[in-house]
Amino acid sequence: xxxxxxxxxxxxxxxxxxxxxxxxxxxxxxxxxxxxxxxxxxxxxxxxxxxxxxxxxxxxxxxxxxxxxxxxxxxxxxxxxxxxxxxxxxxxxxxxxxxxxxxxxxxxxxxxxxxxxxxxxxxxxxxxxxxxxxxxxxxxxxxxxxxxxxxxxxxxxxxxxxxxxxxxxxxxxxxxxxxxxxxxxxxxxxxxxxxxxxxxxxxxxxxxxxxxxxxxxxxxxxxxxxxxxxxxxxxxxxxxxxxxxxxxxxxxxxxxxxxxxxxxxxxxxxxxxxxxxxxxxxxxxxxxxxxxxxxxxxxxxxxxxxxxxxxxxxxxxxxxxxxxxxxxxxxxxxxxxx
Amino acid sequence: xxxxxxxxxxxxxxxxxxxxxxxxxxxxxxxxxxxxxxxxxxxxxxxxxxxxxxxxxxxxxxxxxxxxxxxxxxxxxxxxxxxxxxxxxxxxxxxxxxxxxxxxxxxxxxxxxxxxxxxxxxxxxxxxxxxxxxxxxxxxxxxxxxxxxxxxxxxxxxxxxxxxxxxxxxxxxxxxxxxxxxxxxxxxxxxxxxxxxxxxxxxxxxxxxxxxxxxxxxxxxxxxxxxxxxxxxxxxxxxxxxxxxxxxxxxxxxxxxxxxxxxxxxxxxxxxxxxxxxxxxxxxxxxxxxxxxxxxxxxxxxxxxxxxxxxxxxxxxxxxxxxxxxxxxxxxxxxxxx
DNA sequence: TTGTACGCGTTATCAT
DNA sequence: ATGATAACGCGTACAA
Numbered sequence: 001x002x003x004x005x006x007x008x009x010x011x012x013x014x015x016x017x018x019x020x021x022x023x024x025x026x027x028x029x030x031x032x033x034x035x036x037x038x039x040x041x042x043x044x045x046x047x048x049x050x051x052x053x054x055x056x057x058x059x060x061x062x063x064x065x066x067x068x069x070x071x072x073x074x075x076x077x078x079x080x081x082x083x084x085x086x087x088x089x090x091x092x093x094x095x096x097x098x099x100x101x102x103x104x105x106x107x108x109x110x111x112x113x114x115x116x117x118x119x120x121x122x123x124x125x126x127x128x129x130x131x132x133x134x135x136x137x138x139x140x141x142x143x144x145x146x147x148x149x150x151x152x153x154x155x156x157x158x159x160x161x162x163x164x165x166x167x168x169x170x171x172x173x174x175x176x177x178x179x180x181x182x183x184x185x186x187x188x189x190x191x192x193x194x195x196x197x198x199x200x201x202x203x204x205x206x207x208x209x210x211x212x213x214x215x216x217x218x219x220x221x222x223x224x225x226x227x228x229x230x231x232x233x234x235x236x237x238x239x240x241x242x243x244x245x246x247x248x249x250x251x252x253x254x255x256x257x258x259x260x261x262x263x264x265x266x267x268x269x270x271x272x273x274x275x276x277x278x279x280x281x282x283x284x285x286x287x288x289x290x291x292x293x294x295x296x297x298x299x300x301x302x303x304x305x306x307x308x309x310x311x312x313x314x315x316x317x318x319x320x321x322x323x324x325x326x327x328x329x330x331x332x333x334x335x336x337x338x
Numbered sequence: 339x340x341x342x343x344x345x346x347x348x349x350x351x352x353x354x355x356x357x358x359x360x361x362x363x364x365x366x367x368x369x370x371x372x373x374x375x376x377x378x379x380x381x382x383x384x385x386x387x388x389x390x391x392x393x394x395x396x397x398x399x400x401x402x403x404x405x406x407x408x409x410x411x412x413x414x415x416x417x418x419x420x421x422x423x424x425x426x427x428x429x430x431x432x433x434x435x436x437x438x439x440x441x442x443x444x445x446x447x448x449x450x451x452x453x454x455x456x457x458x459x460x461x462x463x464x465x466x467x468x469x470x471x472x473x474x475x476x477x478x479x480x481x482x483x484x485x486x487x488x489x490x491x492x493x494x495x496x497x498x499x500x501x502x503x504x505x506x507x508x509x510x511x512x513x514x515x516x517x518x519x520x521x522x523x524x525x526x527x528x529x530x531x532x533x534x535x536x537x538x539x540x541x542x543x544x545x546x547x548x549x550x551x552x553x554x555x556x557x558x559x560x561x562x563x564x565x566x567x568x569x570x571x572x573x574x575x576x577x578x579x580x581x582x583x584x585x586x587x588x589x590x591x592x593x594x595x596x597x598x599x600x601x602x603x604x605x606x607x608x609x610x611x612x613x614x615x616x617x618x619x620x621x622x623x624x625x626x627x628x629x630x631x632x633x634x635x636x637x638x639x640x641x642x643x644x645x646x647x648x649x650x651x652x653x654x655x656x657x658x659x660x661x662x663x664x665x666x667x668x669x670x671x672x673x674x675x676x
Numbered sequence: 677t678t679g680t681a682c683g684c685g686t687t688a689t690c691a692t
Numbered sequence: 693a694t695g696a697t698a699a700c701g702c703g704t705a706c707a708a
Contacts, residue, residue, distance in 0.1 A: 019694080022687085060702095119701095358678065364678090
């Protein structure tokens with residue numbers, strides 16, 4: 001790391017303009033406190049020398065950076081939508097939002113939290129599950145932080161989330177209402193509390209309908225297309241095949257559709273498929289995907305607004321839960337009549 | 339923006355440990371210059387008080403931040419792959435990479451360049467076309483900057499790119515070799531030099547094969563799925579339909595496939611389709627997409643390595659061109675026999 | 677090995 | 693309205 005080329009400082013501007021450094025500073029940040037003439041003088045010097053204020057020095061003075069870090073587990077469109085929401089709200093509040101991705105590694109999450117501990121950023125929004133790293137960082141007094149999408153750490157941290165359990169319940173109930181009884185579920189990544197909640201909603205819907213759950217119809221996935229394909233391949237080998245599959249996210253549902261097509265099955269005639277998240281791809285698949293819409297942008301937006309309140313020293317509700325919406329498309333229908 | 343909660347400073351650590359602030363500083367950054375005992379003493383105080391160094395102050399001293407900004411036009415998987423490449427190389431060099439997105443707006447690009455001008459970052463990688471903003475920022479001496487993917491500003495800036503023209507030539511030649519003569523092209527966003535070069539390659543291939551280009555077979559797109567759909571709908575209305583379509587990116591090619599399906603046409607039997615970029619989606623479409631592979635990660639990686647050299651004060655080649663690779667999949671075949 | 681003192685570039689508090 | 697000066701938190705010559 002080099003020093004870069006010598007930069008022009010405010011002191012040099014002041015000398016060039018023939019004023020004191022204090023006046024030069026005021027001419028920049030509080031022009032109304034300075035006569036129009038000196039303002040002109042300073043402006044000219046700035047232009048001539050190509051001066052740019054050193055924000056690092058400003059930050060040191062202000063003891064704030066105006067930067068908000070958004071940590072996502074992966075750079076997928078889904079999480080980036082959350083980021084967009086944050087970004088919009090941040091702009092309104094005068095902050096700049098930057099993305100970091102943790103690769104689902106707890107140590108990287110902690111590293112980002114450390115970035116704000118060491119004043120490189122004012123606050124942080126975790127659009128990720130810190131189940132593992134959570135305790136680790138909770139030992140120290142925590143910097144301004146809001147969790148988006150998932151609550152975590154047993155509610156230690158303020159969060160903005162959706163009710164994954166209720167949404168999964170609704171999705172499963174939709175399939176039950178269509179007449180399905182053998183419904184399979186592909187769970188998300190193990191250890192993610194989001195996956196856990198979605199699974200619980202699935203279970204509760206079946207229980208409410210007095211429909212027993214065949215353990216063979218439960219597959220441990222990991223949110224990837226490939227996991228969806230493997231799951232469906234497994235389901236196809238079961239003597240009494242499921243008539244519907246509820247995947248814990250859209251990517252895995254896409255995998256299910258692909259495996260079906262390869263096997264010569266047509267959705268929804270032979271098999272109904274439901275996803276989760278309502279990513280952009282959900283409307284583009286063939287057939288288009290019935291799925292649970294998660295208000296990703298709104299999640300990001302609300303998380304940033306909460307963080308803004310915390311940064312302003314206000315008290316905030318510990319939990320904020322946003323509504324989801326089941327979007328019915330072409331991939332679900334009544335079960336086949338055998 | 340608030341000041342956050344009062345933070346522990348090195349001075350307090352020094353007092354708590356009963357040493358001078360200089361010794362405390364050394365115990366942190368150069369432990370070998372201090373006796374094991376005092377090292378212990380300071381470490382204990384740090385632990386007890388929960389001290390974290392103020393990186394802003396460190397940066398002010400060093401006159402460097404260790405941060406590299408990567409500016410992308412949109413947060414699409416494509417550009418994020420470039421970012422991943424940058425990130426990996428940055429880690430090796432001891433830098434941290436952060437993403438900013440410009441929304442294809444010149445003023446936002448300039449704003450990011452200003453971030454490094456004002457020392458919030460050491461350097462910047464533009465994975466975007468600054469054709470418009472280019473001149474605007476070129477008036478001042480430029481900070482360390484490398485352009486990835488596209489060369490721009492008439493070669494003012496060091497760049498790492500691919501030969502879009504040659505790649506488009508190869509893709510079109512592939513279709514010609516299969517026997518196609520009526521080949522349509524859907525261009526990328528207007529004003530993007532990348533689109534321009536791809537179009538030129540297309541034209542040259544036709545010219546080399548002495549195949550005239552019907553103006554009706556040229557559609558001005560904008561890199562979106564919808565543009566691909568609209569283009570194909572137009573092509574379907576032409577009396578002498580094209581037998582092949584070369585889209586300037588995969589998303590538009592995907593739109594072509596969708597429009598085909600709706601019209602009851604099957605690729606590649608009725609129509610061959612070629613994309614550009616080889617995004618992840620290209621292998622997942624039905625049929626899978628023949629497309630030009632752009633080494634996105636390598637582009638990012640090389641851009642960062644170049645930037646590292648610039649930052650280290652070394653001279654770098656003005657242009658670095660990486661190879662592309664035409665990947666043949668299922669969407670192309672011989673033209674239909676009428 | 678450790679402590680003293682200055683500077684990094686800026687803003688803010690006093691005087692004038 | 694403007695100028696001198698003290699911070700902000702840290703690193704580092706230099707002296708001890």
